[in-house]
Amino acid sequence: MTGQHREIRSIRGFAPRPHLGAAAHRRALGEHLRRCRTGIGITGKTAAQSIGTSGPTVSRLERGDRTENTSLHATALLRLCGVTDLQELAHARSIAAQGEQPDAWEAYGNSIVRWVQPLLALEPAAQRIMSYEPQLVPGWLQTHEYAQLVIRAGFPDLPHAEVEARARARVNRLDMFHRDQDPPALVAIMDEDVLRRPAGSPGVMYRQIQYLIQLLTGDLRHRISLHIAPLSMGMTGAVGHPIVHLRFADALLSDFVYLEQSEGARCVEGEGEAERYLARIATLSGMANPADLTLTQLEDRLDELATSRP
Incomplete structure (x- = not known):
């Protein structure tokens, strides 16, 4: 990845912090996923087909709404966007886990x-x-x-x-x-x-x-x-x-x-x-x-x- 793409595709700048609430973690992850997807120029529908889910699920995920299998879908979407760094993927999963907590x-x-x-x-x-x-x-x-x-x-x-x-x-x-x-x-x-x-x-x-x-x-x-x-x-x-x-x-x-x-x-x-x-x-x-x-x-x-x- 170029320096520019590395900045766009990294979510490590957002640290999981329980006191911020679950909704903030869902929205931060969702916005990161949206930026990654649009950064490689694919539609939500195409992304959904590629990772084996529905377009509405990807849309809800990127809005920060609650969805099933958030961590699984987020990881798959990041891999689709070219993110392979294991620490990056683990960080995204930790944010997804915080987003699953009660609001x-x-x-x-x-x-x-x-x-x-x-x-x-x-x-x-x-x-x-x-x-x-x-x-x-x-x-x-x-x-x-x-x-x-x-x-x-x-x-x-x-x-x-x-x-x-x-x-x-x-x-x-x-x-x-x-x-x-x-x-x-x-x-x-x-x-x-x-x-x-x-x-x-x-x-x-x-x-x-x-x-x-x-x-x-x-x-x-x-x-x-x-x-x-x-x-x-x-x-x-x-x-x-x-x-x-x-x-x-x-x-x-x-x-x-x-x-x-x-x-x-x-x-x-x-x-x-x-x-x-x-x-x-x-x-x-x-x-x-x-x-x-x-x-x-x-x-x-x-x-x-x-x-x-x-």
């Missing part, structure tokens, strides 16, 4: 709605998470009781056990920011109106704001940046739905955008549209108050709530 959301069973699963599966691998939330405190920063109220409001008929499971999954997402190895950074923007919107009893929001202050002054203060968009921003910055943008350190993982609606979500990947949403969040961040003013805003609102409490 992060699976610990909570069927309580996690289908459209949230891709986000929960991929965010542990993010180097940076950028988020805009117009209605609520960002999910990673919610207290358990606040999360319960939000989930109950959206799904009033949900059994208590499922509400608990979803709330637990939501607040446990903060754990990844405490990791010693490859912790993500969070840049979150929320509307000022969120702090004034009633959430159950007045004490719920009071404790939620206390928690935000604790996070922004504690061990995570260098990993979490919270911006509050003032009401004066008006319609200029209005976005009617939450946006989450994930950026990864590994070149094999393309940007991922999660766009949530009332009863569903849309996921966007790669360049182009994902970049457009990143630019939108960056614009909102620039229009919002600087992060170094957030503590003052939270403390002022806490004082207002304390004064109004009976």
Whole structure:
């Protein structure tokens, strides 16, 4: 192989790391396989016929979806593309093995709605998470009781056990920011109106704001940046739905955008549209108050709530 092809066909730059989650390993392997296949100029259908599987299987494999016999098919596809180095093939198989592990959301069973699963599966691998939330405190920063109220409001008929499971999954997402190895950074923007919107009893929001202050002054203060968009921003910055943008350190993982609606979500990947949403969040961040003013805003609102409490 030439130096150029060696760079394209090597996956050793992506080290198997369980804390990144299974989905990241599947996607990294899939993207590597796609690059190898297109690098030798064959179609997915031709590749499938050559390695004894179906075109849809190769397509799912390259997208990073779960498939049967992933390691077997990945090895066969790499050999088809001219990869014969035994260490290279072994490395690919080790990544495939990590991709077969449960995704992060699976610990909570069927309580996690289908459209949230891709986000929960991929965010542990993010180097940076950028988020805009117009209605609520960002999910990673919610207290358990606040999360319960939000989930109950959206799904009033949900059994208590499922509400608990979803709330637990939501607040446990903060754990990844405490990791010693490859912790993500969070840049979150929320509307000022969120702090004034009633959430159950007045004490719920009071404790939620206390928690935000604790996070922004504690061990995570260098990993979490919270911006509050003032009401004066008006319609200029209005976005009617939450946006989450994930950026990864590994070149094999393309940007991922999660766009949530009332009863569903849309996921966007790669360049182009994902970049457009990143630019939108960056614009909102620039229009919002600087992060170094957030503590003052939270403390002022806490004082207002304390004064109004009976």
